[in-house]
Amino acid sequence: MKLYIAEKPSLGRAIADVLPKPHKKHDGYIEVANGDCVTWCIGHLLEQAAPEDYDPKYKKWQMAHLPIVPEHWQFKAKPKTKKQLSIVKKLVKQADSLVHAGDPDREGQLLVDEVLQEAKLSERKKQSTQRLLISDLNPSAVKKALNQMRANQEFVPLSVSALARARADWLYGMNLTRAYTLVGQKAGFQGVLSVGRVQTPVLGLVVRRDMEIDNFVSKPFFEVLAHVRKNDGSEFSAKWKPSEACQPYMDEEGRVLVKALAENVAARIHAQDAQVKKIEAKPKKHNPPLPYNLSALQIDANKRFGMSAKQVLDVCQALYEKHKLITYPRSDNRYIPAGHFAEASQVLGAALNNQGLTEEKVNDANLSLKSKCWNDAKVEAHHAIIPTAKKLKTAQLGQYELQVYQLISTQYLAQFYPAYRYTETRVELEIAGGVFVAKAEQIVELGFKRLFKTEEKKQVILPRLELGELLHCFKGEVIEKHTQPPSHFTEATLLSAMTGIARFVANTEIKKVLKETDGLGTEATRAGIIDLLFKRGFLQRNGKSIRSTELGVALIKTLPEDVSLPDRTALWESQLAKIAMKEQPYQTFMNPLEKEIAGFIERACVSDSTLFTGLKSSRAGSKPSFSKKRSRKRASTKSSRRKSAA
Template sequence: MILYIAEKPSLGRAIADVLPKPLKKAEGYIQAANGDCVSWCIGHLLEQAEPDAYSDEYKSWRFEHLPIVPSNWILTPKTKMRGQIAILRGLVKKASQLVNAGDPDREGQLLVDELIAHLGVKGNKLQAVQRLLISDLNPKAVKRALGQLRSNREFIPLSVSALARSRADWLYGMNMTRAYTIQGRKVGYQGVLSVGRVQTPLLGLVVRRDESIAHFVSKPFYEVQAHLSTQDKALFNAKWQPSKACEPYMDAEGRVLSKGLAQNVASRITGKDGRVESVQSIDKKQSAPLPYNLSTLQIDAAKRFNMSAKTVLDTCQSLYEKHKLITYPRSDSRYLPKDQHALAPMVIAAVEKGANELLQGCDKPNASLKSKAWNDKKVEAHHAIIPTEKSPVLSSLSQYERHVYLQVARQYLAQFYPPYCYLETSVVVVIEGGHFSAKAKQEGALGWKQLFKRPKEKQTASVSANEEQEPFQDKDASQSYLPPLMQGQILLCMQGEVLDKQTQAPKVFNDASLLSAMTGISRYVTDVSIRKILKETDGLGTEATRAGIIELLFKRGFLSRQGKSIVATEVGKGLINSLPDSATTPDMTALWESKLNSICQKEISYKAFMLPLIDNLHSQVHLAGSQLPTALQGVKSALPFKKGRAKSKKSSANRRVKSAKGRTTTAKK
């Protein structure tokens, strides 16, 4: 008997639906006509035990106990999951073959692997476990996946990486939370000060942004614009580009701070001739934006529909599990395997049938085109989020489901259109020795952009992690038109105009910009080596955890909403200002993620990651004990202290473990 162990019931039902009929449904599993069975976890059935599982003395939060570092790790069944574990235990004993059908990511791999280990599977049976990777719950896709089973042993490094991260987060979160909560009591703060490897740097990001806004002092600066005319009376404007000689009157961003200098330039050029020094026109092409991963979808949905990260994730899960209209949503990839291109005609047909509004007024998509999205080298456990071969019935979807489906479908359709073409013209004009520049952009063939052009509605194409502009950045906007110009041509500057401007404070975070900051966290790091690591990793948090981390900070009273804005509370500010920089910046997360990726690539071992981390933890706890969190004096608690609360960054980690009896697990590497 083959036993398929799915991550959740919906995935289990999708697998059972393609097995030999008739199906026999029983409590906690489904049996096929050939005797094969499908059962499931319900998320993690097991969890890291609380500290008092290792010693009764840890029931009391005392600084002298820290850091708590288990020598043999204990996983304990979640109380409400004991029944399902018992069902799986019985099925595993009967099975001749096991198949890990966890979700196609690091957590999905570990979730089933840890259950198999907990149930005592060993020897040849363990060696023979297979891996089923499903990213589309429709029957055709599930059948294809069943025909492509792989050895589960191929994914051991993925599982070990997830295990290392889980234990490291427990060690750091539990010990640092206890340390600072204990220290907080000494200054009168009576709540839990939850500290986590990802949540705390994210909170630090918001606190520092809020403080920079609060302390920001706007300063005037000046630009000079030349209003130019050709001999044929064609008009356009050009912006002054200050020379090096003007640097003493400019700030670090190149803005002119002297109004007198700007006025002098404007008066000198008024009524004077100018000469076209250079004209450059370049035909440019812009390829279609890549299909979505979860973060870019969350960012776009936040911008367009004011949806929170969690709302987008929940909506995606519904479209994936309930409606089977999109592929696996917790994906960090924006690429597709080459063999998936063969399915393009069916997917396009499904979208055309059920969501034809996307194509109104547009050319028909060409399924034979293959954009840069199809790239096997950039696809690992899962691929980009795309529509399935199932046609949607939009009227049966909720408003959010409809919004998200159409976003995903539009982004996929864009892969089957030619590039967007335009002509970019740049001109430099010299007037009285000063240089003035202008740019213009003329649209040619719309290509994929026709999908995003809608009257009375601003469509958002794909966004990158770096879309949010840095504070104070001032970009020149291109004009839509420049008259025909030639090098050496003489123009008349009818007037020089001084534009009075003010530096702008950085913008308050909202859902879109906070997610963008998490995915592009390297922008907020000054250390060059750390910035490089962060650029090569997923950023702060993962696709699967970012929404939960943001929500966790709201639940713990560290963040609050003011309309669309996300700001830090007094407790959040007090906590960040009480912690060392190492705990509130993303540097440590960058190093962790780099090493965890190295485990996945078999470049380092479990011990090579954990041992230095434990050594550093002793130093961090010692530092916590050497200073008091005075920034929290007089601050009212947001999260009252209760025994057993708040151990790590994960939302699952603050659930009480009512029984410390569980299976002891030790790392293999």
Template sequence: MILYIAEKPSLGRAVADALPKPHRKGDGFITVGNGDVVSWCIGHLLEQAQPEAYDAEFKKWSTVHLPIIPEQWKLEVKSNTRKQFTVLKKLIKEADTLVNVGDPDREGQILIDEVINHCKVSKAKIKSAQRCLISDLNTSAVKKSLAKLRSNTEFIPLATSALARARADWLYGINLTRLCTLRGQKSGFSGVLSVGRVQTPLLGLVVHRDLDIENFISKPFYEVFVELKTSSNESFKAKWKPSKACEDYMDEEGRVLSRKLAETVAAKVINRAGKVVNVVQGKKKQAAPLPYNLSTLQIDAAKRFGLSAKQVLDICQQLYERHKLITYPRSDCRYLPKEHYADSGKVIAAIAKTCGKLASAVSGADLSIKSKAWNDCKVSAHHAIIPTMKSFDGGRLSSGEANVYELVARQYLIQFYPPFEYGEKQIDTEVEGGLFIAKQKEVLKEGWKVLFPTNKASQQRQENSPNNASNKATKTDDNNASTASLSDAGQIQDGFASAKLPNVKKGNELLCTDAQLIDKQTSPPKHFNDATLLGAMTGIARYVNDPAIKKVLRETDGLGTEATRAGIIELLFKREFLSRKGKEIRATVIGRQLITSLPANMGYPDMTAHWESQLDAISQRKMNYNQFMQPMTQDLSQLIDEVSRVEFKGLQGLGKASFKKRKTGTKKKFTAKKK
């Protein structure tokens, strides 16, 4: 008998639907027509044992016990799913062959493997276990996956990576949460000070951003724009680029801080002759952005519709499990297997029926175009999030479901559109020894961009999207050049000029007919919102201080995983470390005091980001379990020594504790319950 073990009941039912009929439903399993059985977990059936499972004395929180580092790790059956574990254990013992049908990611792999191992089956049965990777719950897609089973042993590194992550989280969270809570109580704080290897540096990002804004001191800087006229009376504007000789009057961003210098330049060049010293002109193409992974989808949905990361994930789960309209959503991959290309016609036909707004986009798609998205070398356990071949009455979707589906579908459709093409032109002019630069960009062919909203606000959101390939090309570089001054701001929109630069050649004489000095003020950074906080988590290298770690984070850049980021953000709100002010996300007084009291390295992402890169290295067979765990436990002991000296004075009188009455003699004593 083959036993298929799915991660959750909905996946189990989808597997059973693809297997021979008739089906006979049991309590926690389905027997199919040929005698094979499909059963399932309900998420994690097992959990890491609490400290008291290793030593009864650990039930009381005390600094003398720290660090708690198990010699032999223990898993315990979760009380609320014990019944299903019992069902699975019996079936696992009876089965001849086991098939792991966990979700196609790190968590899905370990979730099933840990149940199999906990049931203490023979080594031979473990070795013969198979792996089924399913990313589309429609029956035809599931049948294809069942026909391509792989050996489960191929995924041992993935499971090992998940195991290392779970244990590292336990060690870091248990030890430091206990220590910080005890130190907090000593300082007069009521409640639990939760600490985690991802949640704490994430909170640190918000706290440091809030402090940067509060401590920001605006300073003036100055720009000079000139109007240049050709011999044929054509005029255009250019921006002064300060030379190295001006560096003493500039900040680290290249902005001129001396008004006198800027005034001198403006006065010096007006009504003076200039000469074209260089002309650069060319055409560029930009391929369509890749299909979504979860983070890029969450970021765009936050920008377009104001949805939180958790809301997007919940909507995606509905579209995946209930409606079967999109593929597996917890993906960190933005590429597709080449074999999926053969189904593209059916997929876009389903899009046309499901999303009326994209009907014209479907009709304009050219299926002979094959974008760089189809790349087997870039796909491992799962692929990008795309629509399935199933069509649906879009009117039956909620507004959130319809909006997210439209985003996913549009991002898929642009793979069948030609590149966006634009022309670039730059004129460098020298006037009285100063260099003035004018740039022009003009759209030549819209290509895939015709599918995106054209109104100014929507277009700006799209252009600024971190996953949009056009972002770099359309961003105006304030430090280098511009074709318009503030008095003529309408000349440039989204980096593209509405007026063309004249045709001039190197050596042509020009006349500077006007010069303007523009006063500006530096602006503070903006508070995080849902989109920018997710962007910070996925592009964490920008916030890492250690240059060596920055270098390591080229491919594995990220804080947390696709599957965990939304939950971690929500946890910080639940712990009352973060709060919302409109669309802005800010740290609370408790969150700020926690970060500013802890050792500095705990509030920055360097260590955690480096851990993520190492965990990825384990899954890629480039590092083993011990190479990760041994240094990590050593660092933990050192960190505990540092935190043991922390005093949370700023938290005195803050926090909430739940209390219970306990009789001690004739007096009533109130003690805080640990959470």
């Protein structure tokens, strides 16, 4: 008997649907006509053991116990899914061969591998286990995947990487959460102060942005415009480009801070000749944006519809599992296998049928165009989020589902539209010895931009000019502006910051490394991390803006700075990626981490707790846990209040 082990029931059913019929439905699995079986996990069936599972003394939180570092790591069955774990283990023992059908990512790999480990596979079964990678739940795609199975042994490094992450999160979050909760208790704070390798640097981003805004002092700066006229009466404006001699009167961004200097320039150019010194006209183009990965989709959905990252992820899961209208949604990839190009007509036909696209936009597409998204070399375990070829018989989508589906469909359609082309013109004038610059963009072809609703940018049109031509400056004008503080984070800009975390790092070497990684968190976890910070009372919403609370500020100010900066925590992802690529062993990641945590505990013992005086905990803030996908009911138990969060 061949046993297929899926990550979740919906995936299990999708696999069974293409296997020989008739089927027999049993408790926790499906038996197909040839005797093979399909079973499933329900998310993680196993979880990291709690500290008190290693030693009952750890039930009481005490600084003297820290750091807690298990000598032999333990998993334990999750109470709610214990029955399904027993079913899977029993079927594993009965099976002649196994197929691992976890989701096509690091977490999906570990999720099934840890069950196989728990079942104590024989070496023969371990070596013969196959890996099934499914990113589209429609029957044709599942059949195709079944014909392209690989050896599960190929994915061992990916599983080790996920295991290293899970254990590192446990060590880091459990120890630092206990340590700083005990620090807070010194000041009478009654809640749990959770610390995590990703959530804390994300909170740090928001706190530092809020502090920067609070401390910002606006200052005026001045620009000079030369209003110029040709002999034929046509007019345009050019902006003064200050010379090096003006630097003492400018800030680091090249803005003139002295009004008298600007007024002097404006007076000098009045009623003077303006000579054309340079004309540069460059053809430019923007290629269509790549299809979505999850973060890019969450950012656009927040900007367009005000949807939270978690709402977008939940909607995507429904579009993938329930409706089967999109491919695997937790993808961090924005490229598509070249083989999918041949399916474009069916995919666009389905998107049109399902109201994801309009007939006019589909008809204007050129299916012979091949954008740079079709690239096998850049596709790994999963590809970009795109529509599937499934057609709905009736309108079945809710408002948010339809909006997200339309975004995904339009981004896919853009791959069959030409580039946006325009001419960028730059003219340099000399007036009374000063340099003035005028710029203009002229649209040549809208291309893919026809698909997107964007604010129409007012086109600056320059008259026809000749090199050396003399014009007349009939007016010099001083424009007073004021420096603006940075904006508060929104969900979209915070997600963007998490994915492009290198922008917030000063160290050039670390910045270089981070540009090659996925940033803080993963596509699958970012929405949950932001949501968690709200639930724990560290962040609050003010309209679309995200602000830190007093509690969030107090925690960041009390923690060592390097705990709340993205540098080290984002580098974790780089090291985990190296483990997955067999470029770094597990121990070279874990051993230094254990020493580092011991150092953090020592610093916690002598930290100042006074910032927590008088602060109250939020209801959710007192119930952190390391377990994934826990129920609300279990979250409220006394034991879970004693667990801390990654």
